[in-house]
Structure formats: structure tokens, C-alpha cells
Amino acid sequence: MITLNLLPAHYKHEYAFERKKRLIIFVFVALCAITLVFNALLFSVYLYVKVWDSSVSAELEKQQGGESAKYIADLEKSVKNANKEIDALTGIQKDMTVSGPVLENMIMLIKPGVYLKNVSLNAATQDVAISGFAKTRDLVLELEQALKTSDFVVSESVKSPVTNIFTSANINFSLTLKVKNRPE
Numbered sequence: 001m002i003t004l005n006l007l008p009a010h011y012k013h014e015y016a017f018e019r020k021k022r023l024i025i026f027v028f029v030a031l032c033a034i035t036l037v038f039n040a041l042l043f044s045v046y047l048y049v050k051v052w053d054s055s056v057s058a059e060l061e062k063q064q065g066g067e068s069a070k071y072i073a074d075l076e077k078s079v080k081n082a083n084k085e086i087d088a089l090t091g092i093q094k095d096m097t098v099s100g101p102v103l104e105n106m107i108m109l110i111k112p113g114v115y116l117k118n119v120s121l122n123a124a125t126q127d128v129a130i131s132g133f134a135k136t137r138d139l140v141l142e143l144e145q146a147l148k149t150s151d152f153v154v155s156e157s158v159k160s161p162v163t164n165i166f167t168s169a170n171i172n173f174s175l176t177l178k179v180k181n182r183p184e
Helices: 009-064 066-093 099-109 137-147
Strands: 113-120 128-137 171-178
Touching: 009 066, 099 113, 099 128, 099 137, 113 137, 128 137, 137 171
Parallel strands: none
Antiparallel strands: 113 128, 128 171
């Protein structure tokens, strides 16, 4: 099939220009319509979120001003104060040397023939001073060695004056030592 276009060249250009212009106008109008639809949808979502937010805010204000909120705030304050007191007691307990286990462990090391006269424990410095009576010098030396090898005493801290071993029998002795923080 043969198609003849008898329009002059000038009209052909105008016709092509008019078709392009109409295409551009159509695309522009279509984009405007799509933009309006999206704007309408976004505006409805905005209104929904705004209403939802205001209702949640109102509910929160209602809950925070209520009697239960005051009760919960008072309860939280009481728990915080209790936690502070527990932390203070825990700190004191960690620094404290328990004298019962120290004395119990020390008594287990004493052999027959050794008698304690005085035991003093300084909890702040963990120092212990022992004075007593032993029937023989060997019993004093054995007690000193047992204290050095025990697990509740700092072994380098056991001090025994020379006067403890001047005589061979009926000895009044004294020892000083340092205990570990937590005896086993």
C-alpha cells in the first residue's frame, strides 16, 4: 500500500511539533493526576497518624496522672533506696574479716600441750596477735610452722620473737600474723 503525504514541508514540521506538544501535555497531566492521588493518600495517612498520636498521648497523660502511676513511682523509689542499702552492706561485708572461721581454723592447728591465753583480731588491718603457753619448745615451733602453711594466713606475715624459744619447757609465747580477707 502506498501512502501519499501531500502536505507541504512546512505543515509537516508543524504537525510533528503538535504531536510532540500533545504528548508532553498528556504526560504532564498524567503526572499531575498521579501526584494528586498520592498527595491525597499521604494526607489521609497523616491524619490517621495524627489522630492516633493524640489518642496515645492522651492515654499516657491519663495513666501518668493516675493513682497507679504514683504507686509505681513510689515503689521504684523504694527499690532504688533498698538497692543502695544492699550495695553499702555488700561493700562492708567484702571488707570484713569473719573472726569465727579464723578462730576455728586456728584452734584446729593447736596440738595438745599448747594453750591460748589471748587472741586479738584487728578487723581493719587483718592482724592477729596470739599469746599462750606451751609445754615444750617443739610445740611452739610446730604451731608457728602450721600457721605459716595454713591457707587462711599470709605465710610471710607470721612473726615469732626469739624469746619464744629461749627455754625448752614451759614457754610463754606470742605470735603475730596477718589473715587473708576470706578464710576458707
